[in-house]
Amino acid sequence: MKIAWSPTAFSVLFCLSYLVVFGLELPLFLYYPVNGDWVWGAEPDPGKVGPAMAWYGLMATSALVAAFGAFCIREAWLVARLRRVLWVSPYAAVAGCVYYLRPYFI
Amino acid sequence: MTTFLLIMHGLFAVALLGALTHQAASLFPRRAAAQAVFVERYARVDGARFTLAIALLYFVVFVLGSVIYPAYRVDVRIPFEELGLFWAVGLFELKEHAGGIGLGILPLYFVVWRRQAGDLLLTNRRMITALLAAVVWFDFVVGHVLNNIRGLG
Numbered sequence: 060m061k062i063a064w065s066p067t068a069f070s071v072l073f074c075l076s077y078l079v080v081f082g083l084e085l086p087l088f089l090y091y092p093v094n095g096d097w098v099w100g101a102e103p104d105p106g107k108v109g110p111a112m113a114w115y116g117l118m119a120t121s122a123l124v125a126a127f128g129a130f131c132i133r134e135a136w137l138v139a140r141l142r143r144v145l146w147v148s149p150y151a152a153v154a155g156c157v158y159y160l161r162p163y164f165i
Numbered sequence: 166m167t168t169f170l171l172i173m174h175g176l177f178a179v180a181l182l183g184a185l186t187h188q189a190a191s192l193f194p195r196r197a198a199a200q201a202v203f204v205e206r207y208a209r210v211d212g213a214r215f216t217l218a219i220a221l222l223y224f225v226v227f228v229l230g231s232v233i234y235p236a237y238r239v240d241v242r243i244p245f246e247e248l249g250l251f252w253a254v255g256l257f258e259l260k261e262h263a264g265g266i267g268l269g270i271l272p273l274y275f276v277v278w279r280r281q282a283g284d285l286l287l288t289n290r291r292m293i294t295a296l297l298a299a300v301v302w303f304d305f306v307v308g309h310v311l312n313n314i315r316g317l318g
Contacts, residue, residue, distance in 0.1 A: 066272030066275060067272070069269075070270045070271070070272045070273030070274075070276075071273070073266075074266060074269060074270065077265065077266060077269065081262065092238050093239060110238060110239070110242075112234070112235065112238055114234070114262075115231070117265070121265075125269065138276075142289075145277070145289045146288065146289045146296070149270045149293065150292070152266045152269075153262075153263055153266055156259060156262040156263065156266070160258050160259055160262075163258065164252055164255050
């Protein structure tokens with residue numbers, strides 16, 4: 060059995076899920092760089108030393124969602140429907156990140 | 166070790182910047198060779214031939230950046246916060262998220278540069294390549310600015 064994988068679906072879903080995962084703060088895990096500890100989920104562990112890093116977990120969550128979708132959606136079907144607007148989701152994701160991060164610059 | 170990885174991160178980023186800028190320039194309309202100025206001659210390359218190299222370079226730069234990121238989080242970001250340089254923290258946050266999105270769009274980048282994709286995808290090719298180039302340029306400049314404020318190692 061040939062397993063079909065849609066690279067277009069992966070990228071589109073990655074961008075959209077990144078927006079949601081970042082906005083709702085849903086990393087798959089947190090990383091504590093001082094001692095190199097990993098903690099599942101988004102909830103900080105008060106027993107760990109130092110700051111927690113969520114970015115690796117955000118990437119992992121988005122990649123998981125995108126990979127699942129990429130196996131479920133057919134490439135030809137998606138491209139036929141989004142042919143003219145494939146570029147929109149990455150721009151939306153970057154714009155969303157700028158919006159989420161605006162408190163740093165205000 | 167962190168300093169070595171940071172330098173490698175920067176050197177690979179320079180190569181990526183050059184290749185991606187070349188490819189992005191190739192997407193703009195060009196005049197005939199006889200009338201071409203330097204910028205047009207610079208853009209007269211077969212952009213499709215850069216695709217694999219750009220994707221590989223992006224991946225290498227991304228992995229190197231991810232490896233040295235914890236050192237930034239502990240040794241650089243905390244002093245930034247203590248100094249009240251929240252705009253610098255925000256710039257790095259934007260750099261990391263834009264870089265992550267750039268990695269996520271690499272499969273789509275490959276699709277839009279496939280030769281058989283045809284002219285119907287030319288807008289997608291232009292927009293995706295322009296975004297990737299903008300992300301790489303932004304990340305490169307921000308990385309240098311922040312390293313000038315307080316470097317690693």
